[in-house]
Amino acid sequence: MSCQTIDLSGTIVHISRGPEMVEVVNRRDGETRWCFTCRTRREFRYIVMAPTVPDYYGPNADIKCGHCKTSDGDLFPGGEREWE
Numbered sequence: 001m002s003c004q005t006i007d008l009s010g011t012i013v014h015i016s017r018g019p020e021m022v023e024v025v026n027r028r029d030g031e032t033r034w035c036f037t038c039r040t041r042r043e044f045r046y047i048v049m050a051p052t053v054p055d056y057y058g059p060n061a062d063i064k065c066g067h068c069k070t071s072d073g074d075l076f077p078g079g080e081r082e083w084e
């Protein structure tokens with residue numbers, strides 16, 4: 001966990017963020033399908049991000065539109081992906 005302190009004209013803001021993440025997997029996910037953000041058919045990517053240092057967060061996987069990069073852009077708005 002890294003923490004950053006920024007002085008905005010006298011107002012001190014603390015920003016804590018997770019570890020640096022790197023992409024460890026980026027492959028095509030299944031068939032080209034509808035993206036609700038692009039409103040057209042797109043190729044989707046299966047992307048796994050992992051922290052550069054061993055961390056509580058661990059790797060996490062995401063399905064993203066290959067064009068607009070929206071996570072779960074192929075799901076109906078408000079829908080949630082169910083991982084098997």
Ligand SMILES: [Zn+2]
Pocket residue numbers: 035036037038039042065066067068069070073
């Ligand atoms: Zn899209």
